[in-house]
Amino acid sequence: MKILFLFFIFYFISKSFGNNIPVPKDFKCSKESLIYTYGSGDPYFSKWSFTDSHYDLPFDCLNDSRSVTCTAEMNEENAKMLHGSISTCVIDSNGALVCKLITLLTKYYPNPIIEGEFKPLTKGGQTSLKGYYLAFGISSFFTILPDTEVEFQGSTNKKSFDSTNILLDYQGGCGPKTLQWPNGFNFTFNHSNPIINNASSDNRSLIVTGSNFCNSSDYVNIFIDSIQIDKLNIISIDHELFEVKYNQQYCKSIVLNIVSGDLDSNKFQFDYKPLPLKINSIPKSKGGSIIITGERLSSQINNSLVIVNIGQNECKQVISSKNEITCNLDSITNGSISNNLQVNISINGIVNDNNLLFSFDVPFISDFILPQGEVKLIGDCLGALQSTQVYIDDILQSNLTISINDKQTTLSFTPLNQIKKSKLYLIVNGTKSNVVDIDSSFYVKSIPSSPSVIGQIVNYTLYNINPSNYNSLPTIILKDNSTIKGCGRNEISISIGNQTSRTEFYYEQPIIKSCSTNDNQLINCLGNFTNYLNYYEDDQIKIIFLNPSKYNYLESNLLDFKFDSFSFQLNKQFTSNQIYLNVCNQPLPITDIEFTQTPQVTQINTIEPILNDSSKHENNQTNNESIGSIGEVVSEKDQIQKYCANLI
Numbered sequence: 001m002k003i004l005f006l007f008f009i010f011y012f013i014s015k016s017f018g019n020n021i022p023v024p025k026d027f028k029c030s031k032e033s034l035i036y037t038y039g040s041g042d043p044y045f046s047k048w049s050f051t052d053s054h055y056d057l058p059f060d061c062l063n064d065s066r067s068v069t070c071t072a073e074m075n076e077e078n079a080k081m082l083h084g085s086i087s088t089c090v091i092d093s094n095g096a097l098v099c100k101l102i103t104l105l106t107k108y109y110p111n112p113i114i115e116g117e118f119k120p121l122t123k124g125g126q127t128s129l130k131g132y133y134l135a136f137g138i139s140s141f142f143t144i145l146p147d148t149e150v151e152f153q154g155s156t157n158k159k160s161f162d163s164t165n166i167l168l169d170y171q172g173g174c175g176p177k178t179l180q181w182p183n184g185f186n187f188t189f190n191h192s193n194p195i196i197n198n199a200s201s202d203n204r205s206l207i208v209t210g211s212n213f214c215n216s217s218d219y220v221n222i223f224i225d226s227i228q229i230d231k232l233n234i235i236s237i238d239h240e241l242f243e244v245k246y247n248q249q250y251c252k253s254i255v256l257n258i259v260s261g262d263l264d265s266n267k268f269q270f271d272y273k274p275l276p277l278k279i280n281s282i283p284k285s286k287g288g289s290i291i292i293t294g295e296r297l298s299s300q301i302n303n304s305l306v307i308v309n310i311g312q313n314e315c316k317q318v319i320s321s322k323n324e325i326t327c328n329l330d331s332i333t334n335g336s337i338s339n340n341l342q343v344n345i346s347i348n349g350i351v352n353d354n355n356l357l358f359s360f361d362v363p364f365i366s367d368f369i370l371p372q373g374e375v376k377l378i379g380d381c382l383g384a385l386q387s388t389q390v391y392i393d394d395i396l397q398s399n400l401t402i403s404i405n406d407k408q409t410t411l412s413f414t415p416l417n418q419i420k421k422s423k424l425y426l427i428v429n430g431t432k433s434n435v436v437d438i439d440s441s442f443y444v445k446s447i448p449s450s451p452s453v454i455g456q457i458v459n460y461t462l463y464n465i466n467p468s469n470y471n472s473l474p475t476i477i478l479k480d481n482s483t484i485k486g487c488g489r490n491e492i493s494i495s496i497g498n499q500t501s502r503t504e505f506y507y508e509q510p511i512i513k514s515c516s517t518n519d520n521q522l523i524n525c526l527g528n529f530t531n532y533l534n535y536y537e538d539d540q541i542k543i544i545f546l547n548p549s550k551y552n553y554l555e556s557n558l559l560d561f562k563f564d565s566f567s568f569q570l571n572k573q574f575t576s577n578q579i580y581l582n583v584c585n586q587p588l589p590i591t592d593i594e595f596t597q598t599p600q601v602t603q604i605n606t607i608e609p610i611l612n613d614s615s616k617h618e619n620n621q622t623n624n625e626s627i628g629s630i631g632e633v634v635s636e637k638d639q640i641q642k643y644c645a646n647l648i
Contacts, residue, residue: 022090025067029110031074031132034059036108038068043092045070047099052084052157061091074132076164083135083156083163109136109183119192122212122260123239124172126153128165135163137182142168145178145186172239174214175261194260196268203295205235206246206256206270213242214260221259248272249322251296251347272296274345274352276325280380283408284338284360287331290315292343292356297325299347310358311341320347332360363388363426363433369491369502370443373463375419376504377411377436383428384408392438393422415440418464442499450508453487453531458505462496469497487535488584509588512581521570523579525590529563535584536561542582543568553582 022044026037038044040063048057057078059070089099110133120127129142135156141149153167154160179187194212201207206224214220215238222229222244233245248254256268275295282288290310298304298320308315308327315327325345332338338360345352365379382388382404390397390413402413411426419440426433447459462474478484479491491504510532515525535541541561543554559568566581580587 024108027108027110029113029133031079031113033074034072034110036070038070040064040066040068041093042068043090044068045088046091046097047089048072049087049089049099050081050084051087053081053159053161055081057082079132079164080162082133083161085157106137106182107184109133109181111183111185112136112181112187114187118187118189120168120170120172120189121239122172122174122191122194122214124170127168127170129168130165132164134166135161142179142181144173145180150179172215174216174219190263191261193263194258194265196256196258196265199256199268199270201246201248201270201272204245204247205243207241207243208256208258208268209241210265211240212260212263212265213237213239213258215239219261223257223259224254226255249296250298250300251350252299252301253350271350273350274347275354276343276345276352276356277354279343279356279358281359281362281364282329283331283381285331286406286408287329288407290325290327290329290358292325292327292345293323294356295323297345297347298322301348304348305346307346309344309346311337313341361429361431363428363431365424365426365433365436368436368438369504370440371503371505372445372449373440373443374412374414375438375440377424377426378409379411379433380409381428382408382411382426382433387429389427390424391427392419392424442501444494444501444503446503446505450506453507453535455486460494462494462501465496466499469499472497485584487532487540488586506586507584509583509586510581512588512590515590517570522567523570523590524565524567525581526565529561529566532583533561533563540584543579544582544587545579 022036022038023042024036024038024044028035034057036045036059044059044061046059046061048059049055050057055078057072059072061068061070087099089097092098112134113132114129115131118127118129135152139156141151144150148171150171151169153169156163173191176188176190179189181187192212194210194214196208196210198210199206199208217231217234217237220234220237220242222234222242224246229244229246235243235245237243242258251272251274253269253271256270258265274297276292276297277294279292280290282290290308292308298306304320306318306320306325308318308325310329313329313332315329318325318327341358343352343356343358361381363379363381363383365377365382367378369376369378384404385402388402388404388411390400390402390411397413397416399416400413402411404411419438421437421439423435424438425435441464443463445461445463447461448456451458474494474496477493477495479493484490487507489504489506491502493500493502495501510529511527512525513527515523517523529536532541539556541559542556543559545554554568560566579590581590582588
């Protein structure tokens with residue numbers, strides 16, 4: 001069809017002009033002029049008339065004995081009008097003027113002159129192409145090789161069309177592209193550089209927004225700290241957003257950039273900020289240890305600077321790990337604000353931006369266990385004897401005898417009656433705690449309650465066993481599936497059938513018989529410490545002191561620990577007389593020689609079952625984590641069973 005159409009054009013031209021069709025020997029195009037050179041005596045163009053813009057472009061022709069040079073003066077205003085149908089006037093070989101509507105042969109079209117940058121967005125949209133002779137012989141679109149049409153916004157057959165500033169309806173793309181004009185002139189362009197504007201993260205990926213990213217991973221390379229991300233880790237990509245698999249467990253800054261279609265983006269710094277999610281409460285009048293849990297709470301950089309501020313109060317002696325920060329917060333005066341204080345964490349200058357609030361004196365029950373038939377609540381700000389009330393199923397337990405440790409982190413009482421599937425909460429100084437579900441009907445007692453660190457038989461008695469569980473094997477499981485540690489505190493779960501009771505036991509602590517201080521401020525304490533020498537060698541025995549609401553450790557090399565005595569030097573670090581011998585995380589007061597136990601979590605070992613009839617029960621070990629044996633039912637009426645275990 002195109003061949004027939006072109007044949008018709010040439011046939012029309014030949015009929016109109018005969019053999020007098022102008023054939024330039026040379027032509028030159030610039031922003032100032034169009035210059036066509038013809039042979040002497042050959043026909044030449046004297047004027048082009050653009051019918052749609054109603055504009056005539058005259059040529060000033062000079063004829064010498066060798067050639068005819070025709071020049072059309074050009075400026076920006078003239079160039080705007082060069083579009084639409086062309087009617088030409090020709091001086092034929094006889095010198096006669098002939099004006100006809102013809103199609104100018106494309107190979108003689110002026111070459112476009114592109115001005116400025118042509119860098120469309122990868123997603124496409126309206127974009128301008130500026131220059132001279134852009135719409136010569138083109139009706140309504142450009143062609144991007146091989147065959148993609150880019151349409152004009154506006155028609156060339158209107159007088160208002162500006163052919164020096166053509167608005168295109170670009171459909172988008174990636175990488176270098178080439179525009180081609182009818183005369184074979186090619187112009188290769190690329191798109192706008194990618195720009196990263198923002199980034200966010202979740203636990204599995206990094207999400208980046210911006211522009212000109214392309215919509216195909218084939219055209220892009222993504223870098224984090226100059227390391228290219230495997231394209232298999234690109235979850236999705238579009239012109240204004242990409243998502244990659246990336247997880248950062250530490251607080252740090254990373255640098256992002258993307259190369260799209262061979263074009264590099266800006267370098268964008270993104271901070272993986274600390275994310276504190278939960279914080280405990282402490283007594284305002286005492287201060288104490290703050291525990292913050294969350295994500296990215298430490299850095300991989302050695303000697304990182306970690307600063308914790310709670311409101312206007314700095315939390316001191318900070319220890320940080322990936323998911324937990326501990327620090328000590330001093331008590332504050334009554335006149336200070338104590339509620340809804342903002343928690344701010346700075347790790348090497350990177351600060352959290354989430355809104356975690358802290359308040360003093362908020363009672364919270366985090367757990368409970370049932371040691372020796374007691375109920376032991378574990379939590380924060382559990383109050384004092386005069387200020388704490390215990391409610392079970394919304395009934396005040398006014399006749400309970402309770403004990404609360406000095407840090408207000410444990411509260412213990414012996415139930416007056418069995419507590420079965422009940423709701424328990426506290427009211428401390430008028431503030432209600434959270435509510436916990438509690439059942440103390442099935443519990444365990446042990447004799448002795450504090451076994452020797454060198455190993456000892458311990459008898460466990462299980463109370464209120466369901467009759468359906470009489471023939472079941474009991475099992476003992478350590479907290480976190482650890483192993484028994486022969487010193488300090490151990491938390492265990494004892495199960496039989498479908499009943500489980502969580503309890504604890506402490507290995508006995510050394511007995512300090514006496515302490516004295518000489519003129520050189522050397523403290524020397526006497527006692528029998530033979531069984532604890534191994535723990536001293538393992539760095540599990542230390543001297544700690546309270547300054548004023550937080551524990552400080554004396555350097556291990558300053559403690560001289562022997563089988564019958566230990567001694568250490570007083571120095572300016574000691575600002576109070578609250579000094580302790582810390583044995584496997586259990587502080588034993590030195591000043592008042594009073595047996596003290598503070599809950600801590602440690603480990604477990606093996607348990608050897610011993611039956612009442614001294615016979616061995618076969619298959620007493622049920623699995624690697626649960627060890628125990630069935631014993632005799634000594635009283636079905638009281639639903640009590642007894643077991644023995646060798647704790648070593």
